[in-house]
Amino acid sequence: MKIEIAHSPDADDIFMYYAIKFGWVDTKDYEFKNIALDIETLNVEALKNRYPVSAISFALYPKIREDYALLRPAVSFGYGYGPKLIKKKGKRLRPNMKLALSGKNTTNAMLIRAKYPDARVKYMNFLDIEKAVVNGEVDAGVLIHESILDFDDSLEVELELWDWWMELAKDDLPLPLGGMAIRRSLPLNRAIEIEDILIEGVRVANERKEELSKLLVEKNLVRIEDKMLDRYLDMYASNDSISLNNIQIKAINKLFEIGYKYNEYDTIIDVNDYLIPKEYQELRSI
Secondary structure, three states, X not given: OEEEEEEOOOHHHHHHHHHHHOOOOOOXXXXXXXXXXXXXXXXXXXXXXXXXXXXXXXXXXXXXXXXXXXXXXXXXXXOOOOOEXXXXXXXXXXXXXXXXXXXXXXXXXXXXXXXXOOOEEEXXXXXXXXXXXXXXXXXXXXXXXHHHHOOOOOEEEEEXXXXXXXXXXXXXXXXXXXXEEEEXXXXXXXXXXXXXXXXXXXXXXXXXXXHHHHHHXXXXXXXXXXXXXXXXXXXXXXXHHOOOOHHHHHHHHHHHHHHHHOOOOOOOOOHHHHEOOOHHHHHXXX
């Protein structure tokens, strides 16, 4: 069975998928085709029900809940870190500043809109945000993915999104950033099998991290390497990324609660109601 899996081209998504791509995981009768697109493009395509399996920003999920179930593997959370709002050194930001964000449907955009409701937002590819701030095209911008590790010396951090998340969440929870979703039109037994394969893929990737990282660099599949790659993967593609745990689920629910409070959603949902029901597989085996 042929299945398209769409993910972002940043290092953690590449890392979490490529154990499957390199044939290190039993994919049963599935033939997976991976498609790498920036996260906001993936979000927009998910709104169109484009790919059967896709990486998404967690903040998008309530808007696609009727078409997609949320998957447990390949999740990215911030644990004391996350996207950064940057500006020129010494610049004073006004409430109506020109602000660059990586996409309307991203998690960081939703949280930043809550912090700066009067900002004049310009959405652009995340790779262009640092340059836009340096050139004065915008007053500030939010850096995501690998960009948070190294940026121009003329810039400084105005706000750590983690700090704002702590203020909003009022609890010591990880910052939910991105996960994966699967189209509901797939047969449930197939959805369970695909989820299990993806879980195994992330597990094997972490188990063979050094080997896999070396291959990704050699094949020019990632934008960073060596110590920076190791640091980034430790942040966003670790054992905590293999499968959602209860604390992570609580954090996502808190994100949805915050989104509803700031009029991003039409209702509050509970993540537990939108995961693949594993008990179906157990019942079939009885």
